[in-house]
Amino acid sequence: MKEPEAFLPLSQATYYILLSLRHVRHGYGIMKDVEEISNGEVTMGPGTLYGALSKLEKQQIIQKAAVDSDARRKYYSLTDLGKDVLQKEYLRLESLVNNASGIISELEGGESGY
Amino acid sequence: MAIRKFRLFLASGMGKEERWLTELSAKGLHMEKFKLGLYTFEEDKSKSYVYQIDFQHRTSEDYFQVFEDAGWEHVTGWADMFQYFRTDASRAGVKKIYSDRESVMESYKRMMRVYLFIFSILILSQVPIWLMWDGHFLDVSVTVLSTLVILLYVYMLLALRRKIRFYERNE
Numbered sequence: 531m532k533e534p535e536a537f538l539p540l541s542q543a544t545y546y547i548l549l550s551l552r553h554v555r556h557g558y559g560i561m562k563d564v565e566e567i568s569n570g571e572v573t574m575g576p577g578t579l580y581g582a583l584s585k586l587e588k589q590q591i592i593q594k595a596a597v598d599s600d601a602r603r604k605y606y607s608l609t610d611l612g613k614d615v616l617q618k619e620y621l622r623l624e625s626l627v628n629n630a631s632g633i634i635s636e637l638e639g640g641e642s643g644y
Numbered sequence: 645m646a647i648r649k650f651r652l653f654l655a656s657g658m659g660k661e662e663r664w665l666t667e668l669s670a671k672g673l674h675m676e677k678f679k680l681g682l683y684t685f686e687e688d689k690s691k692s693y694v695y696q697i698d699f700q701h702r703t704s705e706d707y708f709q710v711f712e713d714a715g716w717e718h719v720t721g722w723a724d725m726f727q728y729f730r731t732d733a734s735r736a737g738v739k740k741i742y743s744d745r746e747s748v749m750e751s752y753k754r755m756m757r758v759y760l761f762i763f764s765i766l767i768l769s770q771v772p773i774w775l776m777w778d779g780h781f782l783d784v785s786v787t788v789l790s791t792l793v794i795l796l797y798v799y800m801l802l803a804l805r806r807k808i809r810f811y812e813r814n815e
Contacts (some may be wrong), residue, residue, distance in 0.1 A: 535701050536730040541744070541746050541757070542741070542744065543744055543747065555712065556710075557710035558708070558709075558710060558713030558714060561673075561713075561714060565766045573738045573743060574711075574743050575714070575738055575740050575743035575747075576714040576716055576741055577696075577698050577700075577741035577742045577743075577747065577751065578741070578742050578743045578744055578747035579714075580700075580707055580710055580711075581742075581747050581750055581751065584702070585750075589802070593671065595806060602705055602706070602709050603706055603709050603713075604704075604706040604711075610803045626799060
């Protein structure tokens with residue numbers, strides 16, 4: 531099996547899809563949740579979503595989940611690999627921000643100086 | 645009343661086709677059916693839709709359900725590859741089925757793979773004629789015809805490659 535690092539960096543769409551799959555959800559459920567957790571910044575089209583789900587399932591980052599009450603929709607959840615990938619991406623993003631924070635405040639300080 | 649129009653688009657010109665259908669819909673002509681270049685429209689001045697086409701050869705009940713849930717009505721499919729969707733033009737929110745550059749590029753790559761496959765079958769199917777060439781009228785006419793089709797495919801594959809490169813550069 532591939533190392534989780536091999537899938538990084540994630541695209542913005544993929545990152546949010548994986549975040550939304552902290553709970554079992556179907557396609558449209560993912561779209562609504564992504565809109566919510568991104569504070570309306572990310573609205574995903576159904577083509578983008580469907581393509582991403584097929585790819586993530588093939589990469590075994592997500593898996594189908596059985597939900598008996600709804601035969602028409604497919605439900606998904608994160609695999610162990612998927613959880614790992616998401617955590618590693620989070621740490622990567624966090625260190626990107628941390629490494630820059632001193633530099634950015636320096637820039638801001640410079641601007642207010644004149 | 646049903647109105648018919650004939651028009652040919654290459655697969656690589658899907659964006660043009662979408663704009664054409666959306667513009668006609670704004671004028672009250674809404675595409676309902678498609679077959680080999682023949683589009684059938686329903687006339688209704690009170691409505692206006694945005695049309696989008698998805699190149700997708702792996703459809704399922706779930707695929708159509710995701711689009712429907714997201715507010716996209718499935719209009720018709722063609723050749724098990726082209727799926728026509730529409731949504732009310734007055735509906736709020738995003739009116740694109742692909743919402744980022746990366747997924748647009750992926751869909752062109754899918755298209756490229758399928759058309760390269762069809763193209764290679766097309767070439768292979770001509771080999772027997774070339775091998776057993778004896779200059780008959782039939783040989784000549786089949787070859788002229790197939791050469792035209794092959795040239796059209798080459799043109800389209802190059803157009804697709806250009807699109808994919810464009811998105812790769814701008815990622």
